[in-house]
Amino acid sequence: MLSRLSPEERERLSNIDPGAWYDVRLMGQVMDTIAQEFQADEALMMEIGRYDADRELSGVHRWFMRLMRPSFAIRHMNLYWRRSHDTGTWRSWQQDSEVSAELRDWAIASRPMCVTVLGYLGRMLELFGGKLGPLEHPECRAQGAPACVFRTHLELSTDEPRPGRRPTRADVCAVARELAQYPDPGSLVEAVLTLLRFQFGCGWVELWSNGPEDRMQLLGASGEQASGERRRFVLELAGRTVGRLEVELPRGLRQGSVDEVLNELVPWFAVALEVARKPQGEPPELQEKESELKRRLRRARDIAQLTPRQVEVLELVARGKTNKEVAAVLGRSEGTVEVHVTNLLRKYGASNRAGLVAMFWGEL
Structure with a gap:
């Protein structure tokens, strides 16, 4: 495949830093070369997209899947997209079991790239544990449409995150990066409550934000208070109190390990809350x-x-x-x-x- 690219394109590929950003048009050129020069059908492009989803969502972005309800992930597809693309805007919605998504203004208009995106979306929805119907791409910018449209059917037994192993200290950095992505308090609250209730097993959680005149405002709560051990964490950033977190720890042998990881995450909760809060009434x-x-x-x-x-x-x-x-x-x-x-x-x-x-x- 490299031999089929121009010298300039080969040089650009060889100089890519895996930890940095690059022009997505280069990826489009690679996919077009695979499709055209090797006469690859759309099934191969779909498999490439599915491979990308497995690689990303089981690795660096695995907490994206574990902190979201399927309905939330579908509604906020653009939130995830902006983590790895600085062009293109998604509008996505769900009506009963039908899932629809529309991508506008992406930097490239390439049918092979669109098919890889379709494969990626399909695999992402499969990871929620539901039954997926046929994937459709009825409108494509590469074929003159104003936007790319994707559709499928998804049947879920429940609209709840899929539980996994409990977070450990080794997961702190990955969880912290995930929480810092949520652009508004509402999205962040849902992620934090999901993390502490579904993944940590806390019976009751409250997240508060420091408002005007240093008055605490309740952002969200989940669960019911019982007789378990309660902890209160003050969320501080740069010498300022930005909020607090109150939880009831799970009972039994897990309590100590959960408490330990929570102490590691508290500074990151503060950073995420500060990022998500939108200033109001600025002078x-x-x-x-x-x-x-x-x-x-x-x-x-x-x-x-x-x-x-x-x-x-x-x-x-x-x-x-x-x-x-x-x-x-x-x-x-x-x-x-x-x-x-x-x-x-x-x-x-x-x-x-x-x-x-x-x-x-x-x-x-």
């Missing part, structure tokens, strides 16, 4: 600062020809986020963030991140 001076930030980001992007991911990292660094906090927000490893920060330092000739921030707010 005009903060709104002006926000518009100034966007202006400087546009100028920084144009001066150094930054990629979309580099702009995201620069924005968070300019806001004073550490590499660990940037990684949590973007769902990437600290090592990947360090690579982006190093590239930003080189592009702007700054010796350290403090100099980069000073340059951003002073010279751009």
